[in-house]
Amino acid sequence: MVIGVPKEIKNNENRVALTPAGVAEFRRFGHTVYVQVNAGVESGFEDEEYIDAGAVMLPTIEDVYGISEMIMKVKEPIASEYNLIKEDQLLFTYFHFASSEELTHAMIERKAVCLAYETVEKTDRSLPLLIPMSEVAGRMAVQEGAKYLEKPQKGRGILLGGVPGVKPAHVLILGGGIVGTQAAKMAAGLGAHVTIMDISLPRLRYLSDIMPENVDTLMSNEYSIREAVKHSDLIIGAVLIPGAKAPHLITREMLKLMRPGTVLVDVAVDQGGCIETCVPTTHENPTYVIDNVVHYCVANMPGAVPYTSTVALTNATLTYALQLANKGWQKACRDNDELKRGLNVVNGKIVYKGVADAFGLPLNDVNELLQREEEEIDY
Ligand SMILES: NC(=O)c1ccc[n+]([C@@H]2O[C@H](COP(=O)([O-])OP(=O)(O)OC[C@H]3O[C@@H](n4cnc5c(N)ncnc54)[C@H](O)[C@@H]3O)[C@@H](O)[C@H]2O)c1
Helix, strand or coil, X not given: CEEEECCCCCCCCCCCCCCHHHHHHHHHCCCEEEEECCCCHHHCCCHHXXXXXXXXXXXXXXXXXXXXXXXXXXXXXXXXXXXXXXXXXXXXXXXXXXXXXXXXXXXXHHCCEEEEHHHCCCCCCCCCCCHHHHHHHHHHHHHHHHHHCCHHHCCCCCCCCCECCECCCEEEEECXXXXXXXXXXXXXXXXXXXXXXXXXXXXXXXXXXXXXCCEEEEEXXXXXXHHHXXXXXXXXXXXXXXXXXXXXXXXHHHHHHCCCCCEEEEHHHHXXXXXXXXCCECCCCCEEEECCEEEECECCHHXXXXXXXXXXXXXXXXXXXXXXXXXXXXXXXXXXXXXXXXXXXXXXXXXXXXXXXXXCCCCCCHHHHHHHHXXXXXX
């Protein structure tokens, strides 16, 4: 198969969809890989490394789209890319269709095959191509929180781990999923006193078993949250209710209970945030202060660490991309339900319920469509 990797052009997106190691894997299976010049440079990968791994560099994004059967990207195509997409071309990237009607209609019109990272789903309902970004954001939440707790950043002026003879900081984590677990490990490793709250008792049992001594687990409810915020220095929002807006676990009125300089890092901001006073911010201007409480609400936290994020993402996407390249998307999706769940739009037809529902558009049966493709190929 001919695979193309364009340079990301969405504002502030520094990741790239394939590393030189990924190129070498495709080459091992006899595929051809075209990479746009400078595509990896913001993630720390020079053109020479891609060439050494067996890629052919192309000067423009038009060249890459024009020659490739499968386009591997990170972010959804933006308007200037729509016309470059060809009928039958396979696009493997994050799409988040339900949040953009314009993108959905554009992809229907282009008659491309859109396989979305975010809906590739395992039988246990986990989302293997979203997990790496939650891991990055969870670990980063503590790093950022520690920074904004410093006095010059308007924080309380407390060191997370304390020093001998001085108490460490208290870190409260709402939600003990992927983000919360990674955040807890980082904060505990730095010596902070950590409390994780979740509504799932099995999850709290698991966390209680694996976490170090300086991590407590607590059932999440309004009463416990209200008590805990009074003596927490850093509060990390990491809840998720799949398919729904995050609940406001910390209300505006609770800010008054917090000590001045408390830092809130609402990682769940991309789902509306679990802190009522949270509004999305950017890496250029990540924080604001309300009632003497510092809010950090960056919606694309992994974007600040493109090297780590690129490698983490491609570690997860590559095995799926290889299946698509080795078998063709039709057979790869017939053989692997995880990949099949990633199909959102196929040759102008919506095949993913969430996208059809979001815009009241007709839903097509993905199995029928794959069956038809098979018959056409056999014929
Ligand atoms: N800002 C960013 O850059 C960024 C990056 C990655 C992920 N995220 C977001 O972070 C959030 C968490 O992601 P995740 O991968 O950890 O999800 P997850 O599903 O692994 O974990 C969510 C946890 O929240 C718990 N929960 C639900 N309701 C709760 C409540 N009322 N109180 C306490 N806990 C509750 C669930 O039981 C679950 O354990 C999501 O909104 C995700 O989109 C943001």
